[in-house]
Amino acid sequence: DQQVKQNSPSLSVQEGRISILNCDYTNSMFDYFLWYKKYPAEGPTFLISISSIKDKNEDGRFTVFLNKSAKHLSLHIVPSQPGDSAVYFCAASAKGLDEKLTFGTGTRLTIIP
Amino acid sequence: DVKVTQSSRYLVKRTGEKVFLECVQDMDHENMFWYRQDPGLGLRLIYFSYDVKMKEKGDIPEGYSVSREKKERFSLILESASTNQTSMYLCASSLYLANEQFFGPGTRLTVL
Numbered sequence: 001d002q003q004v005k006q007n008s009p010s011l012s013v014q015e016g017r018i019s020i021l022n023c024d025y026t027n028s029m030f031d032y033f034l035w036y037k038k039y040p041a042e043g044p045t046f047l048i049s050i051s052s053i054k055d056k057n058e059d060g061r062f063t064v065f066l067n068k069s070a071k072h073l074s075l076h077i078v079p080s081q082p083g084d085s086a087v088y089f090c091a092a093s094a095k096g097l098d099e100k101l102t103f104g105t106g107t108r109l110t111i112i113p
Numbered sequence: 114d115v116k117v118t119q120s121s122r123y124l125v126k127r128t129g130e131k132v133f134l135e136c137v138q139d140m141d142h143e144n145m146f147w148y149r150q151d152p153g154l155g156l157r158l159i160y161f162s163y164d165v166k167m168k169e170k171g172d173i174p175e176g177y178s179v180s181r182e183k184k185e186r187f188s189l190i191l192e193s194a195s196t197n198q199t200s201m202y203l204c205a206s207s208l209y210l211a212n213e214q215f216f217g218p219g220t221r222l223t224v225l
Contacts, residue, residue: 009153034213043117043203043216044156089156093211100144100210105155 003027004092006104014112019077021107023090026071030092034101035064035075038087047088048075051095077109085111116140117217119204125223132191134220136204144207145187146214147171147179149200156203162187163210194224 005024013019021035031052036044050057050064050073057064063076077084087108091101120135138145146161148171158171160179168179176198180188187206191198201221205214 006155032211036216038150041122041219041221043205043218045216046213049213095209095211098210100146100158100161101207101214103156105153 001026002105003030004090004102004104006088006090006107008107009105010108010110012110012112013080015082016079019075019080019084019109019111021075021077021088021090021109023073023075023104024071025073025092027092027094027102028071029094029097029099030102032093032095033064033066033073034091035062036089036091036103038089038106044089080111082111082113085109117204117206117215119202119217119220121220122218123221123223125225126191126194127225128195130191130194130224132194132222132224134189134191134202134204134222136187136189136206136217137185138187138204138206138215139185140206140208140215141184142206142208142215143184144210144214145181146205146207147177147187147189148203148205149173150203150219151200159189194222196224198222199224 034049035047038044090104147159148156162181204217207214
């Protein structure tokens with residue numbers, strides 16, 4: 001049972017435009033959400049996180065939005081740059097229960113110059 | 114700077130061989146994890162450890178075992194490698210189970 005889902009395996013966006021990556025979850029106990037970025041032949045690196053007490057968190061060009069009622073989060077990258085081309089994983093955990101992260105299947109983002 | 118290192122970046126083994134993948138972290142983290150990444154399947158958890166000598170099965174433990182004799186070191190063992198274990202193997206560590214995990218660079222294992 002996939003508790004964290006990324007329904008788009010791939011996404012292509014023009015350089016300079018906005019990239020929006022989506023993630024849905026089913027476990028209502030999840031209260032902490034993260035995005036990771038992964039380049040080929042490298043390990044994933046942490047990008048940004050959000051706690052369930054917030055609905056938005058921003059860090060430079062990256063913003064994560066959380067819609068708890070819809071059990072949906074999204075990552076916005078503005079403006080998109082060629083170096084943003086990578087696989088993006090969302091992850092979630094029940095921090096209050098100290099349960100480990102559950103990862104989505106990833107979305108491959110390609111930025112077109 | 115926090116660091117998770119893995120013993121090899123690339124490894125080629127023959128079917129039936131015993132394979133050891135080693136992971137070391139320098140952050141004094143309690144928790145360590147082994148994942149494999151395959152196209153379209155994301156990161157799948159093989160095993161994790163929340164303390165020295167303690168281990169828990171993840172989602173796909175079959176064909177693998179682990180060892181954690183020291184806090185900083187977590188080994189993944191393929192007792193008898195098979196071609197379907199060709200994959201990218203990623204080690205990670207975290208201070209608390211629910212917190213962000215720090216990943217190593219990965220080992221690309223090919224089993225012929």
